[in-house]
Amino acid sequence: xxxxxxxxxxxxVFSDLEPSADAVEQLRALGVRDECMNVISGVPVTEAMxxxxxxxxxxxxxxxxxxILGFAAGAFLAFGSPYxxxxxxxxxxxxxxxxxxxxxxLFELTMxxxxxxxxxxxxxxxxxxxxxxxxxxxxxxxxxxxILVECSHVDEKxxxxxxxxxGAESIAHVEAQHL
Amino acid sequence: MADHKHDAGHAHSEEHFREKHLMLDxxxxxxxxxxxxxxxxxxxxxxxxxxxxxxxxxxxxxLVYTWAKMIAEGLGIAGVNRPSYWxxxxxxxxxxxxxxxxxxxxxxxxxxFKAEFRRPFTRAAELMTTxxxxxxxxxxxxxxxxxxxxxxxxxxxxxxxxxxNLHSPLTWDLLAITTYLLSSTMYLFLPLIPDVAMARDxxxxxxxxxxxVLALGFRGTEGEWAHLRNAMNIFAFAxxxxxxSVHTIVSWDFAAATRPGWNSTIxxxxxxxxxLHSGMGAAVVVLAVIRSNMKHMDYFIRGEHFDAIGKLMLIxxxxxxxFFFNDYMVQWYGGDKWxxxxxxxxxxxxxxxxxxxxxxxxxxxxxAILWNAKWRATPWLVSTVGLIINVGMWFERYIIVPxxxxxxxxxxxxxxxxxGAEIPLGxxxxxxxxxxxxxxxxxxxxxxxWEVQEGQMAHELKKFGRETVVSVSELE
Numbered sequence: 001x002x003x004x005x006x007x008x009x010x011x012x013v014f015s016d017l018e019p020s021a022d023a024v025e026q027l028r029a030l031g032v033r034d035e036c037m038n039v040i041s042g043v044p045v046t047e048a049m050x051x052x053x054x055x056x057x058x059x060x061x062x063x064x065x066x067x068i069l070g071f072a073a074g075a076f077l078a079f080g081s082p083y084x085x086x087x088x089x090x091x092x093x094x095x096x097x098x099x100x101x102x103x104x105x106l107f108e109l110t111m112x113x114x115x116x117x118x119x120x121x122x123x124x125x126x127x128x129x130x131x132x133x134x135x136x137x138x139x140x141x142x143x144x145x146x147i148l149v150e151c152s153h154v155d156e157k158x159x160x161x162x163x164x165x166x167g168a169e170s171i172a173h174v175e176a177q178h179l
Numbered sequence: 180m181a182d183h184k185h186d187a188g189h190a191h192s193e194e195h196f197r198e199k200h201l202m203l204d205x206x207x208x209x210x211x212x213x214x215x216x217x218x219x220x221x222x223x224x225x226x227x228x229x230x231x232x233x234x235x236x237x238x239x240x241x242l243v244y245t246w247a248k249m250i251a252e253g254l255g256i257a258g259v260n261r262p263s264y265w266x267x268x269x270x271x272x273x274x275x276x277x278x279x280x281x282x283x284x285x286x287x288x289x290x291x292f293k294a295e296f297r298r299p300f301t302r303a304a305e306l307m308t309t310x311x312x313x314x315x316x317x318x319x320x321x322x323x324x325x326x327x328x329x330x331x332x333x334x335x336x337x338x339x340x341x342x343x344n345l346h347s348p349l350t351w352d353l354l355a356i357t358t359y360l361l362s363s364t365m366y367l368f369l370p371l372i373p374d375v376a377m378a379r380d381x382x383x384x385x386x387x388x389x390x391x392v393l394a395l396g397f398r399g400t401e402g403e404w405a406h407l408r409n410a411m412n413i414f415a416f417a418x419x420x421x422x423x424s425v426h427t428i429v430s431w432d433f434a435a436a437t438r439p440g441w442n443s444t445i446x447x448x449x450x451x452x453x454x455l456h457s458g459m460g461a462a463v464v465v466l467a468v469i470r471s472n473m474k475h476m477d478y479f480i481r482g483e484h485f486d487a488i489g490k491l492m493l494i495x496x497x498x499x500x501x502f503f504f505n506d507y508m509v510q511w512y513g514g515d516k517w518x519x520x521x522x523x524x525x526x527x528x529x530x531x532x533x534x535x536x537x538x539x540x541x542x543x544x545x546x547a548i549l550w551n552a553k554w555r556a557t558p559w560l561v562s563t564v565g566l567i568i569n570v571g572m573w574f575e576r577y578i579i580v581p582x583x584x585x586x587x588x589x590x591x592x593x594x595x596x597x598x599g600a601e602i603p604l605g606x607x608x609x610x611x612x613x614x615x616x617x618x619x620x621x622x623x624x625x626x627x628x629w630e631v632q633e634g635q636m637a638h639e640l641k642k643f644g645r646e647t648v649v650s651v652s653e654l655e
Binding site for chain 2: 047078136
């Protein structure tokens with residue numbers, strides 16, 4: 001890798017939302033692509049507030065998948081398990097698979113499947129648990145908003161100056177570290 | 180001069196708003212973080228240790244020793260008999276599941292309806308749900324007798340290829356309580372991740388290691404927040420029907436039987452409203468205890484929160500009175516001989532005082548006190564009402580379970596129920612609930628700081644003409 005192509009990671013810390021949104025806009029104007037920026041915050045700041053593209057999340061789809069699996073498990077327990085007996089026990093004229101009680105089983109397992117998979121979806125989409133070194137500063141959980149910028153070495157001064165001008169409290173090269 | 184006076188009046192009004200509303204009284208996030216951390220990590224006082232030791236002793240005697248004794252000597256020492264096969268174990272199961280409804284109600288329903296006052300105490304209520312369900316589980320296991328065979332309930336075939344009957348209300352209980360326990364624990368954990376990450380950034384030693392593991396590597400990137408927000412929205416909507424199903428299914432344990440006093444089509448919603456009644460009552464007690472015993476909590480939990488919960492308690496009390504009367508009226512009007520006998524026994528039997536006590540605690544006390552805005556905003560008073568409601572709701576469950584079992588269609592079996600080992604076991608579960616909560620308060624940030632800050636970002640004071648009003652923006 002030549003000196004010109006060398007990529008540096010800068011972490012700019014802002015104290016407020018407004019300058020952070022301005023900084024995102026300015027970085028874009030300087031040619032930094034959206035994929036090369038990441039906003040890290042201690043409160044949920046939406047993409048719309050920052051003028052960032054909407055984040056893709058698989059959580060609703062994973063939840064739907066879990067609901068279908070849960071429903072299938074419920075269907076087996078409600079409609080399949082009574083027929084698993086080698087000698088099904090007939091009690092008077094009672095049905096092996098009565099309707100209303102089966103609804104209860106279907107409902108509970110569908111909801112269980114959906115909620116379990118929603119929970120797992122957060123883990124899968126966010127790559128949790130992740131205990132590897134990461135780029136982060138603890139000030140973020142004190143309410144600061146940080147913009148992690150990936151830019152080429154030659155653009156570094158340009159980017160740093162622009163962020164400083166917009167009110168960044170600190171701009172530093174950041175190394176991944178254990179949190 | 181007139182202008183000056185007006186400005187002074189306006190300034191006073193703003194100050195008044197800030198004093199009253201947490202959302203209008205923001206502190207820097209770092210300061211709020213420090214306050215929450217200090218409330219957890221402060222050196223425990225002698226009072227704390229005394230409470231822990233006393234509760235541990237009660238758990239050791241009431242729960243561990245008495246349960247072991249009951250296992251060794253048999254369920255006979257519990258106090259259940261014929262015809263009261265179900266006693267305090269089942270009373271407590273229903274009671275604890277009821278308590279657990281507060282967490283979901285506060286956290287999910289109020290989140291869905293964007294009730295802003297919920298923000299500082301959602302976690303305190305969610306913890307009640309999880310710890311309450313643990314006590315409900317213990318109560319069921321005690322009632323089983325041979326608890327080591329509880330896995331027989333699990334849906335898999337035995338050696339003779341026989342599956343449990345999944346069309347029975349008792350197996351639905353297993354499914355519903357398991358679903359609710361898992362869901363509410365996950366729902367407790369998801370919004371906790373950012374706060375645990377905050378605690379990780381401010382801790383050292385064993386706390387640092389613990390919070391590092393629990394924070395899962397959360398930094399607060401856009402993606403992480405998006406996934407979390409999506410998941411919490413799904414949970415908030417989906418956990419509400421699960422909550423409703425749990426207590427409805429518990430009510431079917433009774434209503435599906437053709438017994439006088441139990442066979443009622445209104446038992447499902449009646450139980451749900453009862454659960455919310457006791458749950459909200461317990462939540463307000465917990466909040467008052469947290470506020471008065473933990474450092475800085477008076478900043479986060481204010482009179483406005485007690486006022487808001489007090490209003491909910493009043494409405495729920497009215498709803499409970501409606502369902503109670505509806506259930507009573509239809510049974511009374513039905514004219515069934517045994518049902519009449521039972522209703523008479525409830526009111527004029529040896530435990531008639533409990534029936535009247537139930538009405539006094541659940542209706543008279545909340546109606547007499549919670550109509551007054553000033554009283555509603557007084558923590559000790561509202562929490563006393565909450566405590567009294569819980570006594571009333573425990574009476575209600577006692578009347579429904581063992582007292583109603585005393586009278587049936589076979590008078591030769593009528594016999595009073597006298598609880599035995601069920602009493603220390605019940606006290607043991609109560610002590611364990613409090614103990615778990617006390618210990619958790621030293622490890623888990625009870626205030627969701629990020630949610631409070633998010634709310635404070637959304638609130639502002641606006642002037643409409645000469646009046647200053649609170650305005651909330653919808654940030655999501």
